[in-house]
Amino acid sequence: MLPPRARGEVSVAVTARDGGTHLKTFRQAGSLKLLFPRSNTARKHGVLVNTAGGITGGDKFRVTAKAGENTRLVLSTQAAERAYRAIKGQTGQLTTELHVASGARLDWLPQETLLFNGSNLQRTLQIDLADTAELLLIEPLIFGRGAMGEAVDNIQFRDRISVTREGHPYFTDAMRFTSDVGAHLDNPHVANGARAIALMVFASPRAEAALPQIREMLPQSAGASLIGDDLVVARILAEDGFYLRQSMIPILNLLTEDDLPRPWMI
Numbered sequence: 001m002l003p004p005r006a007r008g009e010v011s012v013a014v015t016a017r018d019g020g021t022h023l024k025t026f027r028q029a030g031s032l033k034l035l036f037p038r039s040n041t042a043r044k045h046g047v048l049v050n051t052a053g054g055i056t057g058g059d060k061f062r063v064t065a066k067a068g069e070n071t072r073l074v075l076s077t078q079a080a081e082r083a084y085r086a087i088k089g090q091t092g093q094l095t096t097e098l099h100v101a102s103g104a105r106l107d108w109l110p111q112e113t114l115l116f117n118g119s120n121l122q123r124t125l126q127i128d129l130a131d132t133a134e135l136l137l138i139e140p141l142i143f144g145r146g147a148m149g150e151a152v153d154n155i156q157f158r159d160r161i162s163v164t165r166e167g168h169p170y171f172t173d174a175m176r177f178t179s180d181v182g183a184h185l186d187n188p189h190v191a192n193g194a195r196a197i198a199l200m201v202f203a204s205p206r207a208e209a210a211l212p213q214i215r216e217m218l219p220q221s222a223g224a225s226l227i228g229d230d231l232v233v234a235r236i237l238a239e240d241g242f243y244l245r246q247s248m249i250p251i252l253n254l255l256t257e258d259d260l261p262r263p264w265m266i
Helices: 181-186 207-217 241-255
Strands: 007-017 020-030 032-035 044-050 060-067 072-077 081-083 092-100 105-109 113-115 120-129 134-143 156-165 168-177 196-203 222-226 231-238
Touching: 007 032, 007 044, 020 032, 020 044, 032 060, 044 060, 060 072, 060 105, 092 105, 105 120, 113 120, 120 134, 134 156, 134 181, 134 241, 156 196, 168 196, 168 231, 196 207, 196 241, 207 222, 207 231, 207 241, 231 241
Parallel strands: 007 060, 044 072, 060 092, 072 105, 081 113, 092 120, 105 134, 113 134, 120 156
Antiparallel strands: 007 020, 032 044, 134 196, 156 168, 196 231, 222 231
16 A cells, blocks of 8 residues: 655745735645745735645645735745655655736746655646746756765656746746666766766846846856747756755846845845
8 A cells, every 4th residue: 555645736826916916716635735924025926835834745735826916926945856766656746837817927946856766756837928028937856966976877857847928828838857867967078977966047128138147147057048038048057956056046146136035045
C-alpha cells in the first residue's frame, strides 16, 4: 500500500478598487495555503505556503491566479520548495495557471526549488497575458545541497513554461532532466559544473530600457536578451544557491522597484 499523498489547491482573483488591488475571489484547499501580508502599497502580495513541507511522488498541487484590469498582484513562496525522494514510478505534480488582464501586472516570484536526489517532479506554468499586461517571472532551481556533499545522479524533472499574449504564443521554455543530472551539468557546453540556475522573464514596455542595467548586474555565467520590443529573457548559472541569490536579488529589486516580497529577505 502506498502512503497518503499530499493534495493542495489555491485559486485567487484580484480587482482594482479605490486606487489599490483587492481580493475578488479566493479559495484554498488541502496542503497549499495563500497568506496576504500587510502592505502599504497599491500592490496585493500573496505568499504560498506548502504545509506538507515539500513535494514527493504522487503529490498534486495546483495554483490559479487572475489579475484583473489595472491591478498589481505579486505572488511568492514562504521558503524554498523541496522535491524529495520519490517511490519509483510516482511523480509529484505542480500546475500553475496565471491570467493577467489589460493594464495589469503580475509578479511571479517563487523562491528556489531544491531537487533532492531521487526526486521525481513535473511542473507546468501557463501564463496568459492581455494586450497591455505586464509580467515579471523568476524560476530558480537548485540541484542538491553542495555543502552537504549530496549527489545528483538520480533526478527526474520535467518543466514547461508557456506564455501567451492575447492567445498567441509569446514565450516558451521547457527542460527535462533524467537520471545522472550531475554529469549533464558538469558538461562545459551545458552548465560547466553549475548546480543552480534561474530563468527570468520581464514583459513590459520598460523591458528594452531595463536591459542595459540588467546586463550590468549579471555575472559572467549569465546572459540576457531582448526578444521583440517588450520582452527580456535572462538565464543565470551559479555554483550554488548562495551565489545564485547574489545575482538575482539586485535585479529583482530593480524590476520590483525595491518591493521584493519580504520572504525573499529572510
